[in-house]
Amino acid sequence: MRRNFIVMCVLSLFLFNQNVTGQSLGLNLSFAFPQGDFKENLDTFGWGGALEGLLPLHPVVSAGLNVGFYNYGNETRNEPWSMTIPDVTLEVTRSNNIANFHLFLRLAPPNMTFKPYLDLLAGGSYLYTETSVYSEKGVYQNNEEIASTNTIDDFAWSYGVGAGFMFKVMDLPSQQEGMDAELYIDLKARHLWGTEAAYLREGDVTIANGKVYFKPRESKTDLLTIHLGAVVLF
Numbered sequence: 001m002r003r004n005f006i007v008m009c010v011l012s013l014f015l016f017n018q019n020v021t022g023q024s025l026g027l028n029l030s031f032a033f034p035q036g037d038f039k040e041n042l043d044t045f046g047w048g049g050a051l052e053g054l055l056p057l058h059p060v061v062s063a064g065l066n067v068g069f070y071n072y073g074n075e076t077r078n079e080p081w082s083m084t085i086p087d088v089t090l091e092v093t094r095s096n097n098i099a100n101f102h103l104f105l106r107l108a109p110p111n112m113t114f115k116p117y118l119d120l121l122a123g124g125s126y127l128y129t130e131t132s133v134y135s136e137k138g139v140y141q142n143n144e145e146i147a148s149t150n151t152i153d154d155f156a157w158s159y160g161v162g163a164g165f166m167f168k169v170m171d172l173p174s175q176q177e178g179m180d181a182e183l184y185i186d187l188k189a190r191h192l193w194g195t196e197a198a199y200l201r202e203g204d205v206t207i208a209n210g211k212v213y214f215k216p217r218e219s220k221t222d223l224l225t226i227h228l229g230a231v232v233l234f
Contacts, residue, residue, distance in 0.1 A: 026052040026186055028229030032070040032098065035191070037219035042201050046070030046098060050227060054106065062106045066121070068225070070098045073202040091134040094151065096200060100125035100158070102192075119162035121190065125221060128153035129200040151205065152214065156197035156221040164188025166231055184231040194221030 032046040033039070050068035057063055073096040080086040102123030108115050132148035166184040173180055196218055204215040 023056070024054040024184075024231050024233040026054075026229050026231035028052065028186065028227040030068055030070065030228075031226045032068075032072070033224040033226070034072075035222035035224055038194075038221050038223070041199075041217045041219055042072065044072055044201070046072035050229075052231075059110045060107060062108065064104045064106055064119075066102045066104060066123075068098075068100050070100075072096050072098065075202055075205075090146070092131065093134065094129060094131045094205060096129050096202070098125050098127050102158070102160070104162070113168045115166040115184070117164055117166070117188075119164075119188070119190065120160075121162060121192065122159045124155060124157045125192075125194055125197070125223075126153065126155050127197050127199045127221065129205075152198065152200055152216055154197040154199060156194040158192045158194035158221065158223075160190050160192035162188055162190030164227070169230075172232065182233045184233060186227065186229050186231045188227045190223075190225045190227070192223045192225065194223065197221050 028050045030048055030050045032048075034042045034045070048068065048070040050066055052064060052066045054062045054064040075094045077092050078089045079092055081088040081090060100123060102121040104119045104121040106117050106119050108117035129151040130148055131151050133146045135144045135146060164187055166186045169183045169185055171180060172183055198216045198218045199221075200214065200216055204217065206213045206215075
């Protein structure tokens with residue numbers, strides 16, 4: 001489900017940007033800071049990246065799609081292969097993640113070297129904890145994933161507001177006439193209000209006497225996200 005969600009969002013993002021003039025495509029390094037009850041439960045932040053596409057609707061109004069991924073915690077331990085083969089160990093990794101998507105409208109002045117803007121967003125977030133088992137790294141090979149499973153997952157709707165600015169760095173000429181592009185640096189912040197969802201944080205999974213115990217938390221999923229990246233304007 002997680003992989004299908006991410007693949008569908010990325011495909012939609014690229015299809016969204018085909019054969020339209022005045023479009024843009026951006027890639028951001030992103031940080032997500034939980035807010036309110038979400039912050040009280042997690043007491044950490046997530047980091048990752050985001051893809052973003054934008055189409056003009058009007059000289060000062062555009063519509064866009066943002067797809068992001070954030071990791072907010074990992075745990076790793078070594079376990080024996082089995083009770084009868086205790087001298088061969090496996091690496092067990094548990095990661096806590098958020099994958100989200102948002103449609104948004106942007107208000108920004110046209111054709112400026114420095115572009116401040118405002119965003120209105122609506123979408124959702126997929127929160128999941130994945131546990132993976134890897135072979136122990138050998139002399140001639142890297143760790144190879146043997147198996148993985150979603151320990152827990154949930155979905156939350158969200159909406160929000162954002163603000164930022166872009167400034168032009170350089171022109172990117174093309175061999176095709178009329179296909180020149182411009183490269184911008186993009187810096188923005190967004191506040192997202194999310195509905196309730198269940199999730200895990202580091203330490204919420206314990207193993208005792210061969211059994212696994214989960215302690216899921218549940219709250220609204222408000223986030224403050226900070227993005228720094230590059231945008232190509234076609």
